[in-house]
Amino acid sequence: MKGVSHNGKALLVGVGLYIVILGPIIPVIIQSFAFQWHWPDLLPRVWWWSVRADSTFPLAWDYVLSPYSHVFEAAGNTLFISLSVTLLALILCLPAARVLVSPHFKWKTQILSLFTLPLIVPEMALALAFLAVFIPLGLAGTYTGIIVAHLIPVLPYMMRVLVSVYQGLNPAVVEQAQLLGASRWQRLVHITIPLLLPGILAGCLFTLLVSSNIFLITFLVGQGRVETLPTLLFSKIGGGALDATAAGLTLIAMIPGFILLLATERHIRDYQRVGAVGRSIDGSHR
């Protein structure tokens, strides 16, 4: 009896979540395949394939998947920028995180609270200040400028994840290997790296996620010269209407999220806590 009510509750929560979170995607899919969908029809009157032969102007998917829409270019840019940002953030944070967890180091709290600043300061303030500094440096509208600017919102996440990864590393295991005669290199390759790898991967997924979703900084620092999926989507729906091509683009812009959701669920699980709680404001509850 208990099992039945338990399942019933789970089903209720599940159905509710599906309706609220994934339900709104259905009309976007329908819209992307619609040719005529006027008020007050609940479904399109004319679907795109029925007029595909004699349509003179590009329909949603024809357009979205054509070179004119710049979708592939934007997707490539999004991927390139987020991968570069992630790699850079990892290189910057890995040695720093190791120092922060060392018991001899006294400034941990202060430094970690410096890393919460980008979560509090308005993105617009950062973006406009970057732009103003980057223009004279020739970095505005370049990949380099965007990648450097993305570092700031991304570093807090990477730092938190890596600090907790190092905290979870038991120094006794490494010492044991040393006692058994493992060289410095052997300890690193066979002990430290395998132990840290899942956590590092989790941190990288977080930063990939954050970077690929950034709109405002890319929009302002990129000066319209570098399109990513979010900036392309903004140029389509910025007017407040959603036509068929905008619907197609919305669906494309969801793809990285879907992929990352599957990837994070597989790899992160235990590191969820880092992402959610790791962003504590002063780190004092650790």
Place this chain on the structure above:
Amino acid sequence: MSRQHWLSLSPVLLVMLLMTLGTLLFAVGQSLGYAPQYGINHFPTLRYYELLVAQPSVAMSLGLTLYYAVVATFLALVMGFLLAMALLRVGRHHQWLHYVYKFPLMVPYLVGIALVIVLFGQGGLMARLSYALGWIDRPDDFAALLYSHYGWGIILVYLWKQVPFMALSIYVVLLGIPEQTQDAARLLGASRWQRWRYVVVPQVMPGILSAVLICFAFNVGAFEAPFILGGGFPDTLPVLAWRLFTDPDYGQRLSGMAVLVTMGAMLLVTVWVASLLSRRANRWQRISA
């Protein structure tokens, strides 16, 4: 040892200091009249702040910004808490439940905006459904949820994105409470309410507070949703700053910076006071216990 420490730390610290504190200083300087690149240098002057104070619409912008941020953050907290409790009850038996709700966390805000337009615009699916059910006759009979200063469209976008964030944060915090502390309190004769008030709440408070502050700060500083779904003049503060910054008159950019500096200062003070209060509450708790 210590020199090695600082050597490992210095690259990332340099980036952070230059690009956060540096940009903040830059913004403050510009808002105080130092902008030689536009041929303007009245440093130091408060005239750009005075200009803002003199415009009644700026106060309305501030009010709107706070209204969207407070309402959205509060509703996200309540709904996120309920969702977290539900997830906790459901437990680990239904893995798929723990997947689905995180989807909004993974996509840009612009996706949420697109969904809200499709559903809640006056020609949107909800309006058509109301028509099919005979509740309304024309599109404009449907409540103006978008493009109005009530901002329900903006708040809906924030909720779609942030209820999952709150739920995840709260769920993780609740999971992290060791069962023994509750058992110990029960053995010591604490009532259900007392266990909740003196055992659960103090342990979950810091985590929840940081999630609330992150959402609030984001909502105050957000641009896309109020820009696309807002009701136009007066805009929220970030949109106002953007309009001032894109004005052909370069002098306006300094007013834009003044808007952003004011916002940033408000947020930093809010977060600072909140973390002070929470620390004091913790200390008080420890003393009284």
